[in-house]
Amino acid sequence: MNSKANELPIVCPYCHRNLTVSLHCISIPCRYCNRYIDIKAVLSPPEEKKKPSRGDRRILCYKCGKEIFTNTKAQAVVCTYCYHHNDLSDHKIKALFGKIIETHGTLYLKKKGVIEISNIRVGNAVIQGKIHGDIYALGAVEILKHGEIHGKITCRTLIVKKGGIFNGSVQMINANPP
Secondary structure: OOHHHHEEEEEOOOOOOEEEEEOOOOEEEOOOOOOEEEHHHHHOOOOOOOOOOOOOEEEEOOOOOOEEEEOOOOOEEEOOOOOOEEEOOOEEEEEEEOOOEEOOOEEEEEEEEEEEEEEEEEOEEEEOOEEEEEEEEOOEEEEOOOOEEEOOEEEOEEEEOOOOEEEOOEEEOOOOOO
16 A cells, blocks of 8 residues: 555645645644644635625715725715714605705605705705705706706706706816716
């Protein structure tokens, strides 16, 4: 019987020298550094823990402005820099007074809906009702028939459909989406 067939070459995890061990060996001291080697651990090392993926949706934190990543299906994400809670969900609103709207999702203001807020920050906006205040959108603002915005709009794309009303100023932000 060939003794070479029953032997395995391994590398000592401590001194990194080459050794030959029996197939049936469980543990053995290294002949060079004299430290015990767990043969099973050397032959099948534990898998490294996978680092969590950084996600495939990129947003800018509303508080600190730094880039953060999350999953495309996430409804919210906490900024890893300033720990600000960033809402990612869509909002369908009939009326809102005095509360701040801040979401990376889409704001849908329903027909006959009214928003009176000084500052609205959203990903996109689809307006069928009336807004009295400023709106900042990372993407598009669409004013549909019966929709009205009275205030400043900052966005990448502004669409005013026939029957929509816009009274104020507009500032376009760069065309490269986040």
